[in-house]
Amino acid sequence: MNEKELVKKAQAGDFEAFTDLINAHKSTIYGLARRLAGNQEDAEDIVQDTFLKAIDKIDQFRLESSFGTWLYTIALNQARGMFSRRQQTDIRTIEEYLPGGQSGHDHSGDGYQLFDWQNPESLLENSQLREIIDRLISELPYKYREAFVLRYLEELPVKEVARQINESEAATKSRILRARLALRDQLSDIFEAEHGQKMS
Amino acid sequence: MGKKCPEYVSELNDYLDGTLDEGLCSEIEKHLGTCANCRIMVDTMRMTVTLCRDGKPEPMPDALSARLNGLLKTRWEQKFGKPQP
Numbered sequence: 311m312n313e314k315e316l317v318k319k320a321q322a323g324d325f326e327a328f329t330d331l332i333n334a335h336k337s338t339i340y341g342l343a344r345r346l347a348g349n350q351e352d353a354e355d356i357v358q359d360t361f362l363k364a365i366d367k368i369d370q371f372r373l374e375s376s377f378g379t380w381l382y383t384i385a386l387n388q389a390r391g392m393f394s395r396r397q398q399t400d401i402r403t404i405e406e407y408l409p410g411g412q413s414g415h416d417h418s419g420d421g422y423q424l425f426d427w428q429n430p431e432s433l434l435e436n437s438q439l440r441e442i443i444d445r446l447i448s449e450l451p452y453k454y455r456e457a458f459v460l461r462y463l464e465e466l467p468v469k470e471v472a473r474q475i476n477e478s479e480a481a482t483k484s485r486i487l488r489a490r491l492a493l494r495d496q497l498s499d500i501f502e503a504e505h506g507q508k509m510s
Numbered sequence: 511m512g513k514k515c516p517e518y519v520s521e522l523n524d525y526l527d528g529t530l531d532e533g534l535c536s537e538i539e540k541h542l543g544t545c546a547n548c549r550i551m552v553d554t555m556r557m558t559v560t561l562c563r564d565g566k567p568e569p570m571p572d573a574l575s576a577r578l579n580g581l582l583k584t585r586w587e588q589k590f591g592k593p594q595p
């Protein structure tokens with residue numbers, strides 16, 4: 311049965327047709343939720359709320375997009391709703407992340423050089439690294455995290471990210487860049503500290 | 511002399527993502543050849559995304575699937591009623 315037929319059946323009250331539709335997309339939705347949430351518990355809530363919302367709104371689905379796209383947008387809205395309610399601090403501006411910027415390091419001396427970490431594997435074990443990355447992503451304020459995750463983990467083009475988050479392309483690009491700079495900066499600090507310990 | 515380092519940054523992401531036009535690319539590359547900090551910046555920005563992408567997304571846990579099945583069925587029956595035998 312094709313997707314259109316399944317949708318029609320589901321809209322007429324056929325639970326099995328709905329389950330087939332959900333099953334075809336649950337890995338995608340779970341993956342998205344896991345990346346946006348950064349932890350298991352929130353990811354499960356997002357997935358659950360997304361599918362419940364899909365039941366509530368199934369009559370409104372007009373087949374203008376694919377069912378998967380429709381579900382994806384619902385999931386993004388659920389995640390945004392969940393995280394925008396939580397207290398968040400802003401991150402620094404682009405300029406402040408640059409060499410010579412005010413990122414909390416002392417850049418004042420002549421010859422200040424950024425810490426170079428080409429081989430993070432030599433500094434930290436893979437599992438440690440994974441944990442740190444997950445934590446850093448999940449600590450980004452949501453609007454930056456969302457843009458970064460959609461662009462680089464979900465691998466959507468900038469144009470599509472902009473559409474999904476309802477922002478201009480310029481604003482979207484700026485969020486993606488700030489998120490990337492913030493993560494780079496924090497990773498740098500962690501690797502530099504690790505490097506210092508290994509050296510001493 | 512060309513731009514100062516901070517003026518390159520808004521272009522760095524496009525440069526790294528391969529979406530910057532050629533003229534600006536060669537300008538950036540020229541700068542990277544002479545500026546260690548910008549070179550480290552670019553390399554570690556690239557590595558940042560590589561590391562973030564590294565983890566494979568785990569499949570949906572079976573326990574969640576099972577729990578959802580029950581929940582969704584309940585919600586479905588609230589909306590459409592129980593199926594007729």
Ligand SMILES: [Zn+2]
Binds near residue numbers: 515541546547549
């Ligand atoms: Zn420079």
